Amino acid sequence: MASAFFLVGTTASGKSAVAQHIAEHTGHLIVSADSMNLYRGMDIGTAKPSLAERAKADYAGFDLAEPTEKFNVSAYLDAVRPAFESGREIIVAGGTGLYVKCLTEGFDDVPPEVPALRAELEALDYPALEKRAKEEAPALYQDLTEDDRQNPRRLIRIIERTAGVSPAPQNRSWNTKPKPTIVGLHVEREVLLRRIERRVEQMYGAGLLEEARELIKLDLSQTALQAIGYAEAFGVLNQAMTLEQAKERTIIRTRQLAKRQMTWFRNQLHVEWVGTADYPTTEKLAEAVSDAWKKHGATPVEI
Secondary structure: OOEEEEEEOOOOOOHHHHHHHHHHHHOOEEEEOOOOOOEOOOOOOOOOOOHHHHHHOOEEOOOOEOOOOOOOHHHHHHHHHHHHOOOOOEEEEEOOHHHHHHHHHOEEOOOOHHHHHHHHHHOOOHHHHHHHHHHHOHHHHHHOOHHHHOOHHHHHHHHHHHHOOOOOOOOOEEOOOOOOEEEEEEOOHHHHHHHHHHHHHHHHHOOHHHHHHHHOOOOOOHHHHOOOOHHHHHHHHOOOOOHHHHHHHHHHHHHHHHHHHHHHHHHHOEEEEEEHHHOOOHHHHHHHHHHHHHHHOOEEOOO
16 A cells, blocks of 8 residues: 655645655655645745756646646546555645545545535635625525525535535445544744745745736636635736735735634644744754654555
């Protein structure tokens, strides 16, 4: 059975830098577990490793689909399967909890569109979710009470019903074996908020608007249109908001994403957290992560 060393964490936690550092020194292959890194042409807003970084380490799970395409968890698993069949030592790094859960626990006959659509919808903030409900399930949306219209779970359910996706039957479930222990990076809240603000400034400074200007010419998927950072950049280009409003909105949505990610990790995975505050450099943090991996061993991959 294939296995890998997993490293999870919220956006801006530093997991990519740690994985890069370790891979450069060990020759391990890095497999991305990030649902936005898989889109070609969406580089700056998704904080993909630079070309220079990719020249120093081998990667899989990046640039798998056009931003005009729908791409679900089943397609992701098919795309990264060759990496796990290569016989190489692998680091899986990312913040998309569903991808990690699929890799570490697998499915027990659960249709892939069920968790895939749910994960896609849960990643949206309320305005984006409401917009999607109005567009994709207008009749059901009109039937909702005002309270239900303010309830994200109700909006998710009507979208799923319209898409013909129903929750898995009672006799279908996730693999019920004990959850493996994986390693995660924990960043103190105030530090994480500062990192998010700095990252947003860096994204715009690196040319996010120029990247968005090329993307907006395409018939983008809903996922790409509503992606954090890009939706706001499109708003600037369409003169729907100012640059400062776009930056602030991106910061808010990124904070919300980080909160959702941490909730998922705590509820759905068994994580041994490594506190980033205890290690002043990427090198020291990478050593702590490596020590945790040695303690638990590589995690079997259900693929």
